[in-house]
Amino acid sequence: MADLSVNFCGVTFKNPLVLASGILGITASSWRNVVRNGAGGITTKSLWLNEHQGHPNPVIIANDHYMLNAVGVPDAGVKKAEEEISLFLKKRGASKPPLIANIIAGSVRDYGVIAEEIGRMKPDILEVNISCPNVESEFGTPFACVAGDAARVTKEVKKALKKVAPKLPVTVKLSPNVENIVEIAKAVVDAGADGLTVMNTVGPGMAINIESRTPILANRVGGLSGPSLKPLAVKFIYSIRQALPEIPIIGTGGVLTGEDAIEMMMAGATLVGIGTGVYYRGVEVFGLAAAEMNAWCTANKVKKLSSLIGTVK
């Protein structure tokens, strides 16, 4: 058995595979079910300060090649977050699978308020979603698309955490839909981010039902995910790693197998998020991919999986 454990900003994961935000991530029971199925840790669905309605259905469509989603980040607000997070932390068991709380807001100020609220709940890591392409109609271009905006949100979050959880590591989730992701990454790290999550969905894209001549997603457009994202994610992670070799990265985008995850780690990821992989392989994807990583390490005489991080230069 190879050692699959990794350390991300001082937090230990038994394996690098974490549930990506927005997939099966609404309740403590669901997070625990994902852990039972082999995940090293979980990320919550994006959490808002107040209740936020998602889009009407259909919100997710998928085929063998890709998934399009515009769920619209529905959430019941911080009271529910508190209930579910405290339940998970209480019941997660001796192995302590880490919880990454993912937050979202419509303004720089609100990012600070929600960060403070969630920071009090003592998650292991805070992930700041500034890159959702599915709430543009409400809030305009995502903060992740402009270096200055991305930095302002990061600063506000770090400032808010000073009082309540100064040691809580903050990872900022970047958008692939930008001209120069390395520039955004640098701005965010300069503003105090402890890690980066690369990446959110691509696009948005659109699919039309030609019989009814209507876009299928009720939101008309939605973020693209699935296997074809992987080469993009690998490239972005690689470029950021080359520019910022010290910054730990959660690599996310199109990972289905253990081999995919290893590829992402070689490009520079410490943790690997799996979202759409749940569609292609079921919630069992975490256990399956972990077994595949172990088999690969054994066959290739790699004793410590973490020794592979960033080895492709």
Add this chain to the structure above:
Amino acid sequence: MNNFPLSVRIKSKVKETPLVTTFTFDYPHRAEPGQFINVWLPGVNERPMSIAFDDGKAYTISVAAVGEFTKLLGKKKVGDMLGIRGPYGQVFTWKPKQRIAMLAGGYGVAPLYFAASRALKDGCKIDFFHGARSKDHLLFAQHVPKLKNTRYLPATDDGSAGFHGYNVQAWQEELSKGVAYDLVMTCGPEVMMKVVSDRAFEYGIDAQISVERYMKCGFGVCGNCTVDDLGITTCQKGTVMPNETVRKIKEFGKYHRDAVGRKHLY
């Protein structure tokens, strides 16, 4: 694995009760009893509906007009087009020659009628306990009694048809008389199904229960339909589940969640 809506036309439309309309679509979906589809009204919304019948050539759904979507759907005419995704979910199962009690309420009668018509082909014998507020709301009351080897036992809250009271009470009377069932299937309001779950457990009878939650994707990704404490998705691991599983669902009969994940007590 294509989960895009497939365009189908409405082949026929029948009004069943003041609230409920049955639609037939001209497309063999090869769905089994207990499964559901997501019905899409282009540009409006999409909602889960149980397959009410499928003979391999065409299939039907029976829709209760309760809100915006279902009222709009009710206005659709023969020849109109809509989209369908699925079928999704687990199925009701039985063994040949079993004595089966079916407890139906609301639109839950539709999938059970479908299950009954299939189980009869395997020589099963069925007692169909059908509950509703009043006679007018006994959906499929004209179809179920026509099934062979089936005792149709309606129950109404106001006594306007059959047993005066709940269908679970009518079933309890049969159990007290010593009628032995091999299997119970239930689909309908959760408070009713909770009683069925408890009673079946006490009597040691196998039960299959349809646990329905607010659904979005239908294929195990959004997580909106998961149940506490198991954390499994009801769209994939259900809706039909064995009672052993249902008894581990602590929220069953107590609460469910809405589209933003907030709990609502029953």
